[in-house]
Amino acid sequence: MSETPVSGRFAHRFGGRWSALGVAVALAVGLAACGSDDDASTGATDISSASTDSVTLVTYDSFPDANTSLNDALAEFGAENGIEVDILVAGDTGTMLSKASLTAGNPEGDVMWGVDNASLSRAIDDEVFEPYVARAIADGTIDIAPEFLDLVPNGEATPVDYGDVCVNYDIDWYAERNLDPPTSFTDLTDPAYAGQLVVQNAATSSPGLAFLLATIHEYGLEGWQDYWSRLGQNGVEVVDSWNQAYYERFTWAGGGPTPMVVSYGSSPPAEVIFAEPPRDDAPTGVIEDTCFRQVEFAGVLRGTDAPDAARVLVDFLISDRFQRELALNLFVYPTNQAVDLPQEFVDFAVVPETSRTLDPTLIDAERSTWIDEWTELVLG
Amino acid sequence: MNRLPRWLLVALAIGPAAGLLVFFAWPFVTLAVEAVNASSVGDTLGRASTWEVLWFTAWQAVVSTIATIVIGLAPAYVLARFDFRGRTVLVGLLTAMFVLPTVVMGAAFLALLPDSLDRTVWAVLGAHVVFNLAVVVRVVGSLWGHLPTDMEAAAATLGASRWQVATQISLPLVRPAVTAAATIVFLFTFTSYGVIRILGAPGTRTIEVEVWRRATQLGDIGGAAVLALLQLAVLVGLVWWSGVAQRRHAQAIGLLPVAARRRPRRGGERRIVGVVAGATLVVAATPLVALVVRSFATPTGWSTAAWTGLGRAEIRPGIRTGVDPVDATFNSLVNAAWATAIAVVIGALASLAIVAAGRAGRALDGGLMLPLATSAVTIGFGMLITFDTDPVDWRASWWLVPVGHALIAVPFVVRTCVAVLRSVDPAMTNAAATLGASPTRAWLATIVPFLWRPLAAGGALAAAISLGEFGATSLLSRSGGETMPIAIEQLLGRTGSVLQAQGFVLATLLAATTVILVVVVERFQSPPTRRSRP
DSSP: OOOSOOOOTTOOSOHHHHHHHHHHHHHHHTGGGGOOOSGGGGTOOSOOSOOOEEEEEEEOTTSOOSSSHHHHHHHHHHHHHTEEEEEEEOSSHHHHHHHHHHTTTSOSSSEEEEEETTTHHHHHHTTOEEOOOOHHHHTTOSOBOHHHHTTSTTOSSEEEEEEEEEEEEEHHHHHHTTOOOOOSHHHHTSGGGTTOEEEEOTTTOHHHHHHHHHHHHHHHHHHHHHHHHHHHHTTOEEESSHHHIIIIIBHHHHOOSBSEEEEETTHHHHHHHTOSSOOSSOSEEEEEEEEEEEEEEEEEETTOSOHHHHHHHHHHHTSHHHHTTHHHHHSOEESBTTSOOOHHHHHHOOOOSSOBOOOHHHHHHHHHHHHHHHIIIIIO | OTTSOHHHHHHHHHHHHHHHIIIIIHHHHHHHHHHOOHHHHHHHHHOHHHHHHHHHHHHHHHHHHHHHHHHHHHHHHHHHHBOOTTHHHHHHHHHHHHHSOHHHHHHHHGGGSOGGGTTSHHHHHHHHHHHHHHHHHHHHHHHHTTSOSHHHHHHHHTTOOHHHHIIIIIHHHHHHHHHHHHHHHHHHHHTOOHHHHHHSOTTOOOHHHHHHIIIIISOOHHHHHHHHHHHHHHHHHHHHHHHHHHHHHOOOOOOOSSOOOBOOOSHHHHHHHHHHHHHHHHHHHHHHHHHHHHHHEETTEEOOHHHHTTTOSEEETTEEOSOOHHHHHHHHHHHHHHHHHHHHHHHHHHHHHHHHOSHHHHHHHHHHHHHHHSOHHHHHHHHHHHSOSTTSOOTTOTTHHHHHHHHHHHHHHHHHHHHHHTTSOHHHHHHHHHTTOOHHHHHHHHHGGGTHHHHHHHHHHHHHHHHHOOHHHHHSOBOSOOOHHHHHHHHHTSSOHHHHHHHHHHHHHHHHHHHHHHHHHHHHHSOSSOOOOO
């Protein structure tokens, strides 16, 4: 992709000599024979325009790389602008960001999608992005909530979607027991709800970390430890990943023993849309008070060799055309406020009026300490 | 053997050595040079958790390895020595357990355990034993099956009990293969990642898990690299020791060109075979049955929707998941074909070089094991910052995935082949030389005929490893389609019962493909009649 060897922070020191060795040896091994450098290496989307430009969109692994309406929108963009969009999947959000930091200045692609507010500071400090204010934001033709734009006052990146991590509960489980589901963090420590919540390991799971951050928001830098002790006394269960929590421990989806689970604000509509057999009401509900806001950003990668096309793509990522595809494909909400949500989201998703959030700089500075402290307290 | 000309050794060793240098050593060293400095070393070694993690990593690996070997010898013996209905299917099932991604097998393995053991260290140890049984069965079995049975028969005739025959004749003869299998199991369990995360209690960490967590979740590449070096140091020591031990106990014996398997004869023998095979079948089949069951499960009952909807692009009107099972299968097969081709060629050359050369061969032997001992994160990230500039701007090239798979698969091909080649009786080479063949010709003519069968077995294993590989693939940036394990992980990682069930459909298909692959190669390997070879 990048033709220009930019001496980034991690540009390696061995230059030409080693490169030459690499080629010679690869030829010797006969591996070069595999490099039939045709379309296979570019992961081509189906755009057959005679366009010259192509941009690579680096994303996390839950971003579909083909065959969805999101990809159709990108293909339309490509056809209209003569810019082919290739998708490069870099791993989960953390892996993607670590890679971007390692390659800052000589990036793997041109635009990156999906850095969230918990890691935004790291991306900015490592100079992953080249600052850019999307044209429609600069001239005010697209309406994005100020709370999102305030996180990137100098166009460090562009807020493209948001969502919430919240405690979900099994509606029938509580109905069958004539028990009202909890409505607050305090309720979760009530003995009436003992042993009913499963959360993820904050050290290894992003919803797990978000839930920890939500408790820090509620109880403050000095109070959250005490809250977690009480949560522990009330029998909170910790598992390693979202998948285990939701699909093995949660009463609704996994037939497990636990009727509450840390998941997403958009999990209920997903349960309706992907229900088998089909259903028209949500089996799960969301405890609004526990929601922690996750905002995701996209940006032009510093060192791109196609800066103009990259900027045009960022403009497109917040356009109505693209933003309206987000809800049903990524189960996040569009930041572009002019875009309507699908009916399932209107009916079943919960978007709290005031979701919890913490300053990205604070998160970045303290994350490691908090996680170690939490691990000691909850798992130790 | 010393009379073999130097050019032959160089010709054999150059390819494997070069591949290892370029795709393993160079990226790893580049990352280490960039990321490791005095402060990252000081911080990491000064942290109490580092030593706790190292201790846990080491003891669980030791216990897992001992348990795997002890438990695995019985099925290895029975599967290598006896012919019975379903034998190849059993080998296929065990291999599937070994190669299928933990993200799939972890959940299914829970079906074997009582609830009270879920997410405990017992679950971890149990999974390590069950998932690695195939290593013992294949590596030990490939030698055991080819051992001549006359010594055992002679001992038995002279009045030795079955136990005496086993401990004094059979086990000493297969000892090099046992050491080799133990080494591989130790490497796998020491670097365990998926099993720990899915089956261990939360907070349980091996070095590998901690490397991943530091590098990807905390952005602490320096700390991750130091831990990866620590892990590598421990394992290099082990691989070296294992090499010494394998050579010390290798015995040159006339191997049978075709495995000497026969139907169990006496009542006692039948009982042993029946019990061992039956128990192995239960252990290997239960998790796979659980996969199939889960492909029909929904929160409100059973449904075939995930199977019938497999080929349909739209899950709901207007909604597509973006995961195309047919594409994913195709991608996996293409990757597996390349990975197998690379692994077989490199593995064959390396095996011959290792057997032919002395000290240099040992270095190559140990070196080829190193990718198994190295954290996948550090290799993936190393490739990212090494292959980033023309003319080696290979980042995100599609073929990095099969090359990565081949790095993992080559040691299996080599282990399978070397165990057999080392035991080829040098008297045959000498005889050929006496009859007038040049040293090169004599050596090749006697040793190469023994290469093909272990090579076919190793190749099948390489293909299976590639089909099921998840960790390295998920760390390489990729474009143009997902492999099956990645597609499965994508489906299982989303909310919605139909997606969950489809993930298990795909997992069932992957398991079936693996079993069929292994069964076909096993069939091809054990022809009904014995042939004599030139």
